[in-house]
Amino acid sequence: MAKLMSLLWGAGSPPCWRVMITLEEKKLQGYKRKLLSFEKGEHKSQEVLEVNPRGQLPAFKHGDIILNESCATCLYLENQFKSQGIKLIPDSAEDQAVMYQRMMEGLALTDKLNSVIYYDCSVPEEERHDSAVKRNKEALTAELKLWEGYLENVSAGSYLAGAFSLADVIVFPSIACAFRFGLSVGRYPKLAKYYSLLKNRASIKTTWPPHWVASPQGYDILKDL
């Protein structure tokens, strides 16, 4: 089954990481994969454009089925392979609803992180403003406070929607990114606890961004948030 799957991915990209975690959780190791470099512009190569006309990663195929939106890919894999690996969508309607809610909110978190971390990459020099940087940081701070609240009762086995679920698959990579870029453990203790509880989960450890392993020292863009 996994042999019919292929993934084009980039290191450190939360959307790519989400798909890789799901593939591990569903015991679909053995899929074809190719690491591409954003810095070299490989996400705009012919090879990617043939799968994803948007020139974005991840670009995922299962036989003839193409899925380039990471949430779509993760939902698809869980629905297709429900009976193998870990159950990623809870049974109870209440936990399911919380899971969907947090998954979608996770996209807002990722956007706000990107607007701070990648400001200089996405905004041409002559259009950059300190006022925008300040506003983006304030929006990110408000967002992180919300997540700190969602994780008020975090403990082993009790994550964003109860047991480990697609909500965590979608959101954890962005939280890991936040700490990689200097988020203060002291100011966000619940997020820090969530991060430390899950970072050694097998599917997460196996798919940890390789360049983060190679150079554990991150950045400090977020240290004052």
Added chain:
Amino acid sequence: MATDITLLWASGSHACWRVMIALEEKNLQGYNQKQLYFEKGEHKSKEVLEINPRGQLPAFKCGDLPLNESCAACFHLECKYKSQGTKLIPDCEDEKALILQRVFEVNALTEKSSIVLYYNWIVPEGERHDSAVKRNKEALTAELKLWEGYLQKASSGFIVGKNFSLADVIVYPAVAYLFQNGLSEQRYPKLAEYYKGLMNRPSIKASWPPTWKNAPKQETLKDI
């Protein structure tokens, strides 16, 4: 049960509209609802914040469960009320995958439309640039070409497959929004055909934004 459901909404918000279409399709008319007005700042009222701490609409509750992200609400409604109303997620695997793909791709369309339509609201005066306005318009044009392409491959008047699905619930409001704001039907014939083709579907007609009914169309997107 429709009476367990509460929706605070605003006219013309595509996110609110999606939830209203889903409720109609699942035969859940009779839900508690209240129309609010962004212009009066009602989305930041206590009533909204109690359901949605983000101060955004829709603010939606199913029983005690807040589900303020419109896609989450729609997924939940389809799962919970699978056996009533329209089946919004088909059994066919290929179609299911494409529906999921389109549902999540719509974010790109709505973001790119919003930054063009609401540039002056989103970006403070001191930060506005003609170069950014130009770039945003080009990005929207490229995005619209993608969707025009998707509809060229679609054959039955729906965005995926031969039946109305969750993908249409999520996509249609975003497309209708474009034409309400002056998108050219000549330049985007497939999008226009999709827009007109579903306009009279009961769930869409019943939930059509009331503020659009007598208002003239805007022209902001006519040159895109």
